[in-house]
Structure formats: C-alpha cells, structure tokens
Amino acid sequence: MHAITNSGWVEVITGSMFSGKTEEMLRRLRRAEIAGQEVAVFTPALDDRYGEDTVGSHEGRSWEAIAIESEGEAIWDLLDHLNGEQVVAIDEANFFDSTLVEVCEYLADDGRRVVVSGLDQTYRGEPFDPVPQLMALAEYVEKFQAICAKCGEPATRNQRLVDGEPAHKDDPTILVGAEESYEARCRNCHVLRSD
Template sequence: MHAITNSGWVEVITGCMFSGKTEEMLRRLRRAEIAGQEVAAFSPAIDDRYGEESLGSHAGSTWRATVVENTVAGVRSIPEHLNGEQVVAIDEANFFPGELVDVCEELAADGRRVVVSGTDQTFRGEPYHPVPELVAVAEYVEKLQAICTQCGEPATRNQRLVDGEPAHYDDPTVVVGAEEAYEARCRNCHEVRRDAPVDAATRER
C-alpha cells in the first residue's frame, strides 16, 4: 500500500451504500493489527446502527470505536482521543462537517495512517461533502460498487425510498410519519422525483 517512510498519509474508501466500504475498512484495520500497529477507530454519534461504541458493516463485522459528535467540536476532538496509535480510522465521513478534512490532514502530517470511509453521493446523486474534498487530498482512493437491486448491473448511487416510492428532490432528511429505506442502484435505475412535492401531513399511506 505504501512505502515504509516516516510520513503519514490518507486513504479514502468510498462508493454507494451496500458497496462494502466499512467491510473494506475493517479488513485494513485487521491487517494493521496483525502487523502490530495500534489502531484507533471513530464513528459519528448520528450512526448508531451497530451499537453506541462500535462501527460495523452490513456483513456483520464490527470494531470497537470511539463515538464523537458529528459537529465541528466533535471532529476537532478526535486527536485528543489518541494515545500514540499509528492508524486512525474514521467511518461514515459523510456525516461529519468539512473540518474533518483539516483534521485528517493534521493527523497525516503527524505521521499517522488515516483510513476514512464514507459515501460520496447524496440520494440526489450530488456530492456528499466532505467526502469529495477528502478524495482530493488523499494519497489513495478506492471507489467500490454495489449491485443494482433493479437490474443487477454495478451500482454507484443511493436510491432513497419514501413509502416505497423514489424520494422527491425536495424531501427533507427525515419525512415525518413515512417509511424510509435505501437501495443501491445504477445510473439508469436511479430515480429522483422532481414533480410537485407532497406535504408530509397529506402523504398517502
């Protein structure tokens, strides 16, 4: 992966949901541990799917992680949690503010290997910041693909469904009273509604 030097670096693992980003991160962390390197992992407080103090993959793998608030202060606190670890892993980077880029740069400048994972697109198919900025400054980038749930082709986009239908472009992050789900889809099967939005209070059930 990297020549043995005294410098640090940043690795970004990205792609759509269900593409195996966190599983790939965990694979790298396991290899680092086997090599005798100490690892510190971090996950955002907003993501509690795998427990409050662990990051996990859809395949069921987990790793103990320190949970930090997905705020500027939370991101800035990451270096304070370190105790000499050579490898720093940050999962779900898309949930953190832009200050994460500066923190990753500072950690790499301090000689650490920084492994970051996160989806690079919103459900609208637009850049999901700050992942694109991390891609720009990283030494290594790997973009993974999932399988489209509609046609079986390689998937690169996140399909948001609200009450079983493609989400509207103007839908808020959470649609109150609605059932929400996500799928991986290819470019051709990805849908974002742009018709007149339906008020959440009158949305049909």
Template sequence: MFLEPTHSRSAQHKPSLGWIEVICGSMFSGKTEELIRRLKRAKIAQLRVEIFKPASDTRYHDEDIVSHNQNSIRSTPVLSASEILLLAGDCDVVGLDEVQFFDESIVEVANSLANQGKRVVIAGLDMDFKGIPFGPMPHLMAIAEYVTKVHAVCVQCGDVANYSYRIVDKEETVLLGETESYQARCRACFQASI
C-alpha cells in the same frame, strides 16, 4: 483491487509523514467492510490503531463500527471532528467511518493526523441520495494519497451500482437507514427513477 501501502511502520523506523486513504461508494457497496478489513490487518501487524465514528450513527451499535455483513470492530463515537485529534494519541493508524456525516473540519483533522505520521483510513458515501457529492468527501478524495471506489449491485437490473436511491419520501439530506430506506442503483436505473 487496492494494494495496501508497503511503507515500513515498525517502531524502529517511522516515516516523517503519514498518508490518507479514502474508501468511497454508494450504500451497500462494502465501504465499511473494506475499512474493517484494513484496520484488522493493521492490528495483526501490531500497529496501534484508533477508530472513530460519528456519535449520531447508531444503526447497528452505539459504539462499534458494524458492516451490513455484521462484521464489527471497536470504535469511539465522537460528536465532532476536533475530538479525534484529542483522542488519537500516539497511534499509528486512525480509522474513520461514515465520514460524510462530519463537517468540513474533518479535512483539517485528517491532514493534521497524516502530517503527524499517521495512516488515516477513511470510509464514507461519496454522493447523497440525490447523486450530489456528499459533505466533506470530495475534498478528502482530492487530498488523499489513495482513493478506492467500491460498487454495489443494482437491485433493479444487476449492473454495477454507484448511487444510493432513497425509496422513502423524505427530503432531508441525512436520513439514517438501511434496506427499508435505500437501494443501490446503477446510473440508468437511478436516472429513470428521479
């Protein structure tokens, strides 16, 4: 279980540098749910929070970040990672969802935000539907101070699942979808299906 950092973030005392937290895993593993939980706790602590997601992710809502369980939090859709630097302002915490859909420049953006003293909380798929590390996520996991890998339940055998198996016949890497397009699979069931 992830224990949130206990660094003091009060207005009177702000550490000189922030940090990066990455929440990763397969589809249906609770990444967004955990991201929302952490960001809501930051708001309860009266920290200034700004939240962003790729503008291309409109599965549940054009603007809000929404989990599979329908929990949601307000966010700002952006077309590119560079917009985040302009929009984050003087907040204390920056939340980023579906980070695998950003290009590699998100790594520099996350580092820049942390170096400005911000807590950067990132959620994204660590592997694509072929089981290959996805986009900028491996780099972000490498530079993060905290990495939490969450797991789903394999729909075939009930074991711990960490793969997103695509059940539709499409080959493009990015294909927005839910249960009509993907299933969570354990290693054995994923390997047996490819």
C-alpha cells in the same frame, strides 16, 4: 498499503451504499493489527445503527469505536482519544462536516495512516461533502460499486426510499438507515422525484 512518504497519509474508501466500504475498512484494520500497529476507530455519534460505540458492516462484522460529534470544533475532540495509535480510522465520513478534512490533514501530517470510509454521493446523486474533498487530498482512493437492486448492473448511486417509493429531491440530505430506507442503483435505474 505501504508508506509512500516519511510522514503519514490519507486513504479514502468510497462508493455507494452496500458496496462494501466499511467491510474494506475493517479488513484494512485487521491487517494493521496483524502487523502490530495500534489502531483507533471513530464513528459519528449520529450513526447508531450498530450501537453507539461500534462500526458495523452490512455483512455483520464490527469493530469497537469511539463515537464523536460530527460538526465543527467537536470533531477535533477525537485527538483527545488518541494514545499514540499509528492508524486512525473514521467511518461514515459523509456524516461529518468539512472540519473533518482539516483533522485528517493534521493526523497525516503527524505521521499517522488515516483510513476514511464514506459515501461520495447523496441520494440525489450529488457530491456528498466532505468525502469529495478528502478524495482530492488523499494519497489513496478506492471507489467501490454495489449491484443495482433493479437491473443487476454495477451500482454507484444511493436510492432513498420512502414507503417503498423513491424519495423527493427536497427531502433532507441525511437520513441514517439501511435496507429499509435505501437501495443501491445504477445511473439508469436511479430515480429522484420532483413532483
């Protein structure tokens, strides 16, 4: 990415699970470091799949991160961890509440490059806030697709599984998991139980 303003900007990397969102964020961070830019990485405390203070991809790559609470004013605490870094990355934005939008705007207005990665849809196929809000205000948005686990077509949906079967539409929205709980699916193969 290149500077398009005299201030900072927001980049959103989104798509379904297993589409390479975190992998792309880590690639951008490696490039920022090669360019001599200081980087700060944050992850929601809720997501400890790769360790408490680590952002990890399904491909096995990782980056040291600072875990922060994902609700309300606690999100602003990430500012206390900054020490002049030009690039601020936030993984799993879908686990944060809408306060994250204000924090990202503040960071960009402060002249920082803000790289955010997260799901844009819930397992129900509905917008997964605050990612759609971030997409609307971002200068750059890139949406990745996975491969449908059923038919091999491009996948944009997250199929939650419970004991190998599609989840019920009334199940909780947030459930931290990976291959044991989710599959990438295309629109046609995505199933939501309502019985």
